[in-house]
Amino acid sequence: MVNAKVCKALWSKVIPGILDEFDCPNMLKLFAGRPLFIANGDKDGNCPIEGARIAIKSVEEAYKNANASEKLKVMIGENLPHTITPEHRAEALAFCEKWLKK
Numbered sequence: 048m049v050n051a052k053v054c055k056a057l058w059s060k061v062i063p064g065i066l067d068e069f070d071c072p073n074m075l076k077l078f079a080g081r082p083l084f085i086a087n088g089d090k091d092g093n094c095p096i097e098g099a100r101i102a103i104k105s106v107e108e109a110y111k112n113a114n115a116s117e118k119l120k121v122m123i124g125e126n127l128p129h130t131i132t133p134e135h136r137a138e139a140l141a142f143c144e145k146w147l148k149k
């Protein structure tokens with residue numbers, strides 16, 4: 048069963064330090080100024096919304112401080128597990144076309 052203990056053990060093996068100084072709120076801030084698209088479901092067992100909201104708040108502040116809020120797109124799907132919907136896909140493609148097109 049997926050729970051906090053299992054997730055911590057997995058991430059500590061896959062990416063040592065990711066739950067410490069290299070956690071998501073600290074890492075996402077490093078993107079500030081560059082285009083960043085974030086999609087999450089509010090029922091995502093792999094990335095629980097409570098933790099995602101902490102990371103999202105951190106990245107939103109960093110983008111605001113970099114005067115680049117328009118380059119950040121966050122989509123939180125209601126009643127969605129760990130999945131990508133057609134709406135997420137369409138928004139992500141539109142975002143990439145807008146910001147990454149040469």
